[in-house]
């Protein structure tokens with residue numbers, strides 16, 4: 570199992586991988602990123618991740634330093650070099666190094682970094698027994714700007730939310746926005762089964778367009794599993810028959826407690842199992858398996 574790092578196209582061992590302390594990613598979280606995983610050692614939905622990276626970068630006025638094809642090659646290159654059975658890939662682009670100060674108007678040379686290491690999925694119990702989540706009312710930094718929904722480097726609010734979740738024995742925090750709408754997990758999207766249909770919050774409330782979320786929406790539609798994109802309140806979560814969160818690394822994880830209160834009978838349910846199976850089928854189809 571190994572981890573390799575590529576910085577601006579040059580490959581390093583993790584202990585030798587260094588960026589400047591003047592890099593704005595380090596100074597201000599002035600960066601965008603993607604987290605990708607492999608199946609059969611090949612990246613899943615790489616084109617979609619790169620398109621989302623480009624979209625995030627455009628929204629915060631970071632110019633990608635190289636084209637998406639080259640980024641794709643560099644990602645594939647690190648996966649091959651790392652040689653893990655399965656890898657995660659963290660691909661980030663910062664605005665680059667510049668003078669101290671918040672003005673982004675300097676002639677920036679964005680820094681690109683790819684960290685590729687062995688995939689570390691959640692423990693099997695997360696899938697068999699489900700997890701607890703908390704709700705966490707907050708306003709994330711990016712939400713009050715035109716760039717809402719971009720995948721930017723500053724996750725400090727999520728770090729704090731997750732700390733609170735851990736204190737309460739939960740594994741994820743669901744972000745609730747100023748209007749009381751459940752937005753998404755700290756690093757996941759959320760679905761709740763209500764009145765005979767899955768419901769997931771719509772993108773226009775400023776959430777990340779999750780690639781797992783999109784894969785699940787398409788799979789449900791293709792298999793006539795009712796699903797709609799609609800706002801969810803905290804009380805919707807409490808009355809839902811089933812709830813799950815999803816992300817590239819965690820795939821589909823049943824949620825069995827919200828704020829310490831059982832969801833349904835407090836056990837992972839058959840509807841979540843079906844979505845999980847449909848997701849795995851979609852992965853297999855997409856990877857040619």
Ligand SMILES: Cc1ncc(COP(=O)(O)O)c(C=O)c1O
Pocket residue numbers: 604753754755756757758777778779780781782815816817818
């Ligand atoms: C805020 C947020 N929402 C949702 C997701 C899930 O997105 P994806 O399915 O593309 O991994 C992530 C992933 O890291 C995230 O950070």
